[in-house]
Amino acid sequence: MALVPLYGVIGNPIGHSLSPVMHNAAFAATGQAAYFNAFQVEDLETAMAGVRALGIAGLSVTLPHKSKIMEYLDWVDDQALKISAVNTVVNRQGRLCGYNTDAPGALAALSGKIELSGRRVLIIGAGGAARALVYGVAEAGGRVAIVNRSAERGAALAQEFGVQYLASSEIENFQAEVLVNTTSVGMAPASELIPFPPTLIKPSMVVMDIVYNPLRTKLLEAAEKCGAVTIDGLEMFIAQGALQFEMWTGQKAPLKVMRQAVLNALGDDRC
Ligand code: ATR
Secondary structure: OOOEEEEEEEEOOOOOOOHHHHHHHHHHHOOOOOEEEEEEOOOHHHHHHHHHHHOEEEEEEOOOOOOHHHHHOOEEOHHHHHHOOOOEEEEEOOEEEEEOOHHHHHHHHHHOOOOOOOOEEEEEOOOHHHHHHHHHHHHOOOEEEEEOOOHHHHHHHHHHHOOEEOOHHHHHHHOOOEEEEOOOOOOOOOOOOOOOOHHHOOOOOEEEEOOOOOOOOHHHHHHHHOOOEEEOHHHHHHHHHHHHHHHHHOOOOOHHHHHHHHHHHOOOOOO
């Protein structure tokens, strides 16, 4: 099976994805004659038949296809199966293999600031991104609790992974050391929204937001104001992308180049 050095992100909508900018910068910086494209995909089954027929070398997968894509793969690794989501496909000589780099990407972002083992980690949200975070942090030895707008969904996720679900009145007692927002609350254009009461943020906390547009969300602004350590959404986005790049190419990802390319695209000139 002849593969072509073509990669892409599939999702719907896909117009605002920063994956092409990030991965094409990485390919260029490492001298690879490869190209990464964004594909808006409605009919996943037909799209995956196309990937096979054309010999596309790898995919990044985003909403709403992260779970459904597993039906069209030849093999899915254990972590991705437990999270029930694949965000990375590697075409190995015609065999489509699925992985999840969101969980290790989130851990890489967190571990730059804190050793998670034994820490009390409060996860906000119970959607797809929360699943990766809850799984990853629990595997790393963190003591996880979940809060969510819909109690039913939050409690179901907590039960599935054997962690705690907290009602709003129980948040303070939990004494979280790490707080992670996995919801889209605070994302542009509704960037004035905050997913957690600012009064419950403590200076001793590490606060991470997976939202990266804007980079400095209301949550991170409130955390900074009270002296907490913050981790912005770009950290996880770059980390999960770097792991994808390494799986596809077998080469070390040029992290700085990837970060700068995404910052440029976001219209931010920080280094
Ligand atoms: P994803 O797969 O990207 O995580 P999702 O499955 O739609 O997306 O999950 C979104 C998460 O953000 C959920 O936890 C959702 O809360 P509900 O389970 O109550 O729906 C949360 N969320 C989305 N919009 C929200 C809002 N305005 N306020 C609070 N939580 C919100």
